[in-house]
Amino acid sequence: MKLIFISGLAGIDKETLVDLALQRSGRKNDFAVIDFDKIGSLADEIGDIPDMEAVRRVASRFYEKLEKTLITSLKGQRGDIIVNGYLTFATKHGYVRAIPDEFFRSFKPDTLVILEKADDLIAKDDAAIEHQKINRYYASIYASAAGSALKIIKFRDRKMIDSVKELSELLKQ
Numbered sequence: 001m002k003l004i005f006i007s008g009l010a011g012i013d014k015e016t017l018v019d020l021a022l023q024r025s026g027r028k029n030d031f032a033v034i035d036f037d038k039i040g041s042l043a044d045e046i047g048d049i050p051d052m053e054a055v056r057r058v059a060s061r062f063y064e065k066l067e068k069t070l071i072t073s074l075k076g077q078r079g080d081i082i083v084n085g086y087l088t089f090a091t092k093h094g095y096v097r098a099i100p101d102e103f104f105r106s107f108k109p110d111t112l113v114i115l116e117k118a119d120d121l122i123a124k125d126d127a128a129i130e131h132q133k134i135n136r137y138y139a140s141i142y143a144s145a146a147g148s149a150l151k152i153i154k155f156r157d158r159k160m161i162d163s164v165k166e167l168s169e170l171l172k173q
Helices: 014-025 042-046 052-076 101-107 126-146 157-172
Strands: 003-008 031-035 080-084 088-091 094-097 111-117 149-155
Touching (some): 003 126, 014 031, 088 126, 111 157
Parallel strands (some): 003 111
């Protein structure tokens, strides 16, 4: 069984990109896709929570729900799995991890993929530049802890097919 974790900033249509890559690779029926956004939105749940302790409590409940969903999906899965989710999100308190490191240590994805906006798409968006740097930092730590490969795919708005091609090649392996 192969487990691939895919992440990227909001604004990159990860769900469509994954679907197109699966079709292009010819392995659409070989992979189950677990989308964290369909489980719930931690960013929405946290919203304007005034203090970090409350943020930690809400995040902890979300992680428990996420873990149960993933374990349930893994039990019945005979093929490969793609997990589509966020690594971090911004709050008024700063960046917060969206997934605990225990997830990566326990499930040990084979590959962790970060979909990044190309430099020309974020040239004047300091928040996006900073968020991508934060995601790279966390991805490096998580990949190291899990013994996973780390793949960074640059997403270009009008050249989505290039990202689809690169991801589909990874899925074929």
